[in-house]
Amino acid sequence: MAITLDTIAELSGGRLSQGADASVRVSAVGINAQELPERGLFAAVPGTRTHGATYARESSAAAILTDAEGERILTDRCELRPFIVVEDVRAILGTVASAVHGHPSHDMTLFGVTGTSGKTTTSYLLEAGLLAAGHSVGVIGTNGTRINGEPVPTQLTTPEAPVLQEVLARMRANGVTHVVMEVSSHAIALGRIVGTEFDVAGFTNLSQDHLDFHDTMEEYFATKARFFRPGSPIRAGRSVICVDDEFGQKLSRLAGPAAVTVSTGSRPASVTVGETEIGAAGLQRFDVRIDGRDITCEVPLPGRFNVANAALALTMAATAGEDPKIVAGGLRDVVVPGRMQNIDRGQDFLAVVDYAHKPAAVSAVLKTLRSQAEGRIGIVLGAGGDRDTAKRPLMGAAAARAADLVVVTDDNPRSEDPGAIRAAMLQGARDAVRERKSAGKKKRVADIREIGSREDAIRAAVEWARAGDAIIIAGKGHETGQLVGDVRHPFDDAECLTRAIDDRLRVEAETEEQA
Structure with a gap:
């Protein structure tokens, strides 16, 4: 489908640039300058560092949708293509895109x-x-x-x-x-x-x-x-x-x-x-x-x-x-990857992967495991970098209050120092342990460990588990990569947990044969 710039200006309440051909038709719209076809409309939105209008020359789009700041940039660069100026591009971008694609x-x-x-x-x-x-x-x-x-x-x-x-x-x-x-x-x-x-x-x-x-x-x-x-x-x-x-x-x-x-x-x-x-x-x-x-x-x-x-x-x-x-x-056979996903390799303990990466979610999944496991509960948990920092100690505390083993590890550190992220979670976990001790609740005090390597942390939890216990690998769920700096490394919690369990079962079988 394709619509004219005149129609887009009317929908958005925008102003066509002087001399623009209102009859120009566009059949696509987007904010990535390089991905747009010749009949596209480039939406030049303001960014956190640079305004999108500075990338207009990289686009082969037929026209540009921007705001007053973007208009100044386009004018200074002698942009010859027609453009529409609106007060807030993002506020009307969905309406324009819907019209371009026929609602x-x-x-x-x-x-x-x-x-x-x-x-x-x-x-x-x-x-x-x-x-x-x-x-x-x-x-x-x-x-x-x-x-x-x-x-x-x-x-x-x-x-x-x-x-x-x-x-x-x-x-x-x-x-x-x-x-x-x-x-x-x-x-x-x-x-x-x-x-x-x-x-x-x-x-x-x-x-x-x-x-x-x-x-x-x-x-x-x-x-x-x-x-x-x-x-x-x-x-x-x-x-x-x-x-x-x-x-x-x-x-x-x-x-x-x-x-x-x-x-x-x-x-x-x-x-x-x-x-x-x-x-x-x-x-x-x-x-x-x-x-x-x-x-x-x-x-x-x-x-x-x-x-x-x-x-x-x-x-x-x-x-x-x-x-x-x-x-x-239709609900009985649903499978949700990384959401309370049971990893069953024939082991005598429950092993689960879940996306829980918020304090309340951590508490909820541990409560669930506690109701279903006969033995102890262990959790492997990290927190993402460049995200809500306030929740990190709260996640550690939630884990320490409900689990017998808490292994603090790396999640997606992104641009942050992984050790600093772990330290915040460990502080929350250790504070929770001290609170339990001071309150006289010594029957179950969590074993708190720090293992930066996520794979090593998962293997440690698997080695810790005994018959009737339950372990949960939390935070990443369905994700198949770990973002460290600007590099995404292949990593899948379910696959890693499966390998760790298989390795343990193999060693146990070999030990039994030798005995």
Whole structure:
């Protein structure tokens, strides 16, 4: 599809540069100058260091969309191509990109899942339920993008607005009828979902994270709330909110009486969950009371938080008009890479990989393991560099309060000193141990270790485990690389854990033969 610059100027409220040909048509839009085709529209946005307009000469795009500062740069460089000047490029970029691609979200049913933890798992559960209902489903999220089952890797939970609209258009062209999308707070704050019409928005929970981007928890919450608040230009058509935490309760009040609420506890809500039966390998069976019906769900994921994720996914589908009984039938066999992923090589202890990288998530996964393991609990944990520094001691403390072994290691240090990151986590862990001792809680005091090499840390936990114990490798989950400086080194927690267990089993077998 292609639209004229005149149409774009009208949509964006922008001003065409003097002498610009309003009839010029563009069929693509993007912020990467070098990737745009000749009929593209280069969106020159201000950056943290350099304005995008300085890269205009590297683009073969037919026209440029920019702001007043970008106009000055383009004029000084004698730019001859037409350009449109707007007040804030990012604020209208999604609307423009949607128009260029023929408003793809209008032709599909879109579900947006937001919150701190559980977005990816809820998305997988919703995808499985919609597939069981016979729909063609696309997914956009942390684990990448899938179009009719074909993976299309992405580096952002929610892609930049032009990429998002392009992906949605591709999904539509491939016959996708329903799309499930993780919506991050960055995506909301940076306008990535502007121009996208969501039919149903779902909220999981909120806990400390991304305070390197948001100044306070209040700001973090307010950003999420824009997806649900009446009058917001990005508000979804309908809202489904889990009210298990205080932020969900607050959000349900802001969203208004039309919002559907979900509770897995005693709190009153539109949708409630009954008692949970726990079966083999963490399978959970429970009833969800929705629209006066008790719908039985079976989910092969341990943890009470996954009961909440499943109930939210089921309710979102039902809110969009799906039969919840049919949707529930698709949940039993769902597999979520790196989310409470059980690594079973025949060992006599439980070994799990999970993405938990926030204090509340660390506490939740350890609580889950404690309820399922007969013996001790061990955790391998690190924190990412160039991210929220305040959560590091809190993560260490959460681990030390709930685990018997805490191995502090490297995550993705990025540009930071890995030792400094570990030190902050170790401080929190050791403070928590001292608090337990001073309170007289000496029955279980965590063994705190520091091992910088993530592989060595994982192997140490495997060697530590005895029959009936449980270990969890936390923080990276599905990721297949470790970012040190500007270099991404291949690293997969699940693969590393598998190798460590296999090596231990082989040594044990050889020792037994020699005996």
